[in-house]
Amino acid sequence: MNFPGQGDKTPMSPLDRMEKRFSPAGMTRNRVRKAFSSLMWLISIRIDMAAKRTFDVIFAAILTVLLSPFWIVMLLCCGIERIPCIGKNGKVFEAINFPISQKTLPGRILNALKFPRFAALWNILKGEMSFIGPRASAPGELDLREGDSRRRLNVRPGLVCTFWVRRRVNIAFDSESVVDAEYVETHTIRGDVGILVRSIISAMYGNGSTAAPTGRVSILGIPIDNLTMDEAVKVILHRTEVKKQSRVSFVNADCANISWKNQEYMRTLVECDVVLADGIGMKLAGRMLKQNIRENVNGTDMFPRLCKGMEAEGKTMFLLGGRPEVPDAVAAWVAERYPNLKICGFQHGYYSADEEAAVIERINECQPDVLIVAFGAPRQEIWIKKHLEECGAKVAIGVGGLLDFYSGRIPRAPLWMRELGIEWVYRFIQEPGRLWKRYLVGNTIFMMRFLVKRGSGRKYRADVKGINNKCAL
Numbered sequence: 314m315n316f317p318g319q320g321d322k323t324p325m326s327p328l329d330r331m332e333k334r335f336s337p338a339g340m341t342r343n344r345v346r347k348a349f350s351s352l353m354w355l356i357s358i359r360i361d362m363a364a365k366r367t368f369d370v371i372f373a374a375i376l377t378v379l380l381s382p383f384w385i386v387m388l389l390c391c392g393i394e395r396i397p398c399i400g401k402n403g404k405v406f407e408a409i410n411f412p413i414s415q416k417t418l419p420g421r422i423l424n425a426l427k428f429p430r431f432a433a434l435w436n437i438l439k440g441e442m443s444f445i446g447p448r449a450s451a452p453g454e455l456d457l458r459e460g461d462s463r464r465r466l467n468v469r470p471g472l473v474c475t476f477w478v479r480r481r482v483n484i485a486f487d488s489e490s491v492v493d494a495e496y497v498e499t500h501t502i503r504g505d506v507g508i509l510v511r512s513i514i515s516a517m518y519g520n521g522s523t524a525a526p527t528g529r530v531s532i533l534g535i536p537i538d539n540l541t542m543d544e545a546v547k548v549i550l551h552r553t554e555v556k557k558q559s560r561v562s563f564v565n566a567d568c569a570n571i572s573w574k575n576q577e578y579m580r581t582l583v584e585c586d587v588v589l590a591d592g593i594g595m596k597l598a599g600r601m602l603k604q605n606i607r608e609n610v611n612g613t614d615m616f617p618r619l620c621k622g623m624e625a626e627g628k629t630m631f632l633l634g635g636r637p638e639v640p641d642a643v644a645a646w647v648a649e650r651y652p653n654l655k656i657c658g659f660q661h662g663y664y665s666a667d668e669e670a671a672v673i674e675r676i677n678e679c680q681p682d683v684l685i686v687a688f689g690a691p692r693q694e695i696w697i698k699k700h701l702e703e704c705g706a707k708v709a710i711g712v713g714g715l716l717d718f719y720s721g722r723i724p725r726a727p728l729w730m731r732e733l734g735i736e737w738v739y740r741f742i743q744e745p746g747r748l749w750k751r752y753l754v755g756n757t758i759f760m761m762r763f764l765v766k767r768g769s770g771r772k773y774r775a776d777v778k779g780i781n782n783k784c785a786l
């Protein structure tokens with residue numbers, strides 16, 4: 314029976330549908346549809362490119378007018394230098410720069426304000442550069458023949474780019490060519506405005522510091538291994554090969570605050586084999602100490618990289634902690650993406666004290682290469698110290714709320730927030746009742762403690778204990 318408005322249409326069988334689709338009329342219809350969507354795509358790209366160029370010209374013209382008195386002074390005082398660079402489609406052009414000496418104080422201030430870069434407004438007006446785009450590389454600097462590096466030639470080079478922003482907040486974990494290729498593929502005018510705003514804010518965080526020396530940095534008495542993300546993953550993989558069991562911890566501003574009051578936790582961190590700097594607070598503290606933290610080595614960004622490395626080496630992992638069903642979901646997440654990484658077991662973190670011996674026994678039966686412990690700080694670090702030997706794992710890592718993210722229970726902050734160094738704001742908005750003290754009060758206290766301690770000129774506690782300055786690397 315047909316309902317009103319339905320007519321007497323009967324559903325088409327799959328065979329009829331195929332026949333209709335591949336009939337001459339159907340094929341023509343498909344071709345027209347495809348050509349139309351390609352045309353729309355081309356038009357939208359053209360509109361976007363025109364909008365980007367219009368934005369560049371208007372903004373560069375305004376800045377040139379505003380900065381013209383400075384320009385005249387700079388031209389008279391230092392002249393200009395022309396640096397050959399590779400532009401769009403591989404065309405070589407000369408980028409304009411003010412050669413300001415770093416030797417004098419005004420020179421250092423102008424360099425810190427990135428003033429020499431503003432000379433490139435001329436290149437932007439000429440259409441050789443853009444505000445946002447991959448860094449202008451020198452001829453021969455990059456192999457531009459193929460792959461990700463070649464894609465940067467599709468757009469004009471820029472004054473700032475996503476990689477630059479990420480390096481400032483210490484989250485440039487992927488190579489420059491990968492990040493640039495991602496930009497070339499996905500850029501929009503709205504995205505460019507976002508990058509511009511983020512670059513202005515992230516300029517306050519100081520230089521990206523992957524080139525800073527390795528070695529241990531003491532922050533509020535905690536010995537931090539100054540490693541990059543890649544190095545930290547390598548160190549952990551290496552430690553699964555050696556006989557001695559290892560403990561790995563991530564330390565952020567909140568952990569530093571807890572350790573300030575909790576001596577047991579402090580001792581645990583000082584004795585830990587690898588301690589990694591997590592979050593923007595650590596970067597700022599390192600910067601004030603003039604011992605730059607090289608990268609924000611947080612557990613959440615490390616987890617997929619560690620899984621990848623462990624999968625390649627055929628290692629095993631045990632997941633412990635989180636609410637019931639959380640580690641199960643993470644095990645499924647891992648199985649889908651890293652099928653050759655064996656999750657040898659998992660257990661949620663809400664078991665009773667009576668069940669603890671059985672949990673430890675289960676971990677010991679697996680003898681995992683890596684034991685992930687997600688109880689939150691300081692409980693997880695103290696638990697690892699107490700039970701690692703009985704667990705039989707080669708490496709145990711305290712990861713806090715990491716499993717909540719990969720199980721999908723708690724969404725992670727969008728990339729733009731991470732690029733601003735404000736992931737903590739997102740976490741705070743998710744659970745304000747629980748986290749207001751940790752973030753709003755805790756971050757301020759951390760910075761105050763740090764400034765007072767640094768200003769007092771007294772030695773840090775761990776220095777007094779004579780922490781080993783040898784990095785885990």
Ligand code: UDP
Nearest residue numbers: 634635636662663687688689690713714717
């Ligand atoms: N948790 C647990 N058992 C408990 C208490 C907490 O497994 O008895 C887990 C909790 O589910 C969460 C993690 O420990 O996944 C702590 O997360 P939090 O965000 O507090 O840690 P952070 O990353 O901030 O150190």
